[in-house]
Amino acid sequence: MRALSAFELLSAWERGLSQTPVERALGLLGAACDDEPPEGLAALSVGERDTRLLTLREWTFGRQLTSVARCPGCGEQLEISLSAADLRAGPAGARGAPAAASESLTLKAGEYEVKFRLPNSLDLAALAARAPAASVEEAAASLLERCLIGARRGGEAVGASELPPEVAEAIAVRMAEADPQAEVELALNCPACGEGWQAPFDIESFFWDEIGTWARRVLGEVHVLASSYGWRESDILNMSARRRQFYIDLIGA
Ligand SMILES: [Zn+2]
Numbered sequence: 001m002r003a004l005s006a007f008e009l010l011s012a013w014e015r016g017l018s019q020t021p022v023e024r025a026l027g028l029l030g031a032a033c034d035d036e037p038p039e040g041l042a043a044l045s046v047g048e049r050d051t052r053l054l055t056l057r058e059w060t061f062g063r064q065l066t067s068v069a070r071c072p073g074c075g076e077q078l079e080i081s082l083s084a085a086d087l088r089a090g091p092a093g094a095r096g097a098p099a100a101a102s103e104s105l106t107l108k109a110g111e112y113e114v115k116f117r118l119p120n121s122l123d124l125a126a127l128a129a130r131a132p133a134a135s136v137e138e139a140a141a142s143l144l145e146r147c148l149i150g151a152r153r154g155g156e157a158v159g160a161s162e163l164p165p166e167v168a169e170a171i172a173v174r175m176a177e178a179d180p181q182a183e184v185e186l187a188l189n190c191p192a193c194g195e196g197w198q199a200p201f202d203i204e205s206f207f208w209d210e211i212g213t214w215a216r217r218v219l220g221e222v223h224v225l226a227s228s229y230g231w232r233e234s235d236i237l238n239m240s241a242r243r244r245q246f247y248i249d250l251i252g253a
Pocket of ligand 1: 075190
């Protein structure tokens with residue numbers, strides 16, 4: 001994986017405007033990992049994909065991330081500042097080595113023995129396409145069905161729908177342990193009222209919003225510089241942000 005140029009990032013943003021979140025995530029990684037086949041990227045576990053997105057975000061906009069959240073207790077708007085390292089799941093020693101999505105996991109629960117794999121982007125895309133308004137339970141059941149490789153009860157083969165809720169729950173827990181970056185929760189605390197709560201953090205939507213803000217600003221810079229100097233878009237995008245700003249300041253002077 002490598003960092004994206006301004007031109008490549010702008011192209012990914014333009015394509016992404018008409019794409020789903022899963023397609024956007026894979027589009028960004030596809031541009032940054034141009035030595036890997038797209039099927040391989042789509043088959044990465046969700047946590048492995050998000051680990052790469054976080055790294056790409058760090059290379060693009062730096063280590064610090066700023067977000068806002070509203071306190072569920074008093075409604076206060078909080079500004080949250082995080083470092084990319086805060087968002088990397090697991091202890092330092094475990095980082096960078098999540099289970100590959102193609103690797104199968106096994107679990108024994110009572111008389112059940114199940115073999116399954118970790119959810120990947122294809123699973124998320126299928127879920128979103130099949131039932132956009134599905135309940136959390138329906139989505140979990142359909143994810144389990146896709147990720148189940150095989151299940152036996154006392155030696156007899158059983159299907160995903162025949163697994164009792166406690167076995168399905170144990171599988172979900174094992175999946176989360178094996179792929180900790182797939183679901184990142186922030187522990188937040190309100191300085192105004194002391195309320196503490198957990199908020200999910202989704203690197204795809206966070207990074208996408210930032211790219212949108214950046215793209216609109218850069219297109220504005222291209223417009224100003226092209227109007228004044230007659231330079232080509234590609235030449236302006238090839239300049240560093242600092243150099244673009246230098247010329248814009250000169251125009252204003
Ligand atoms: Zn509060």
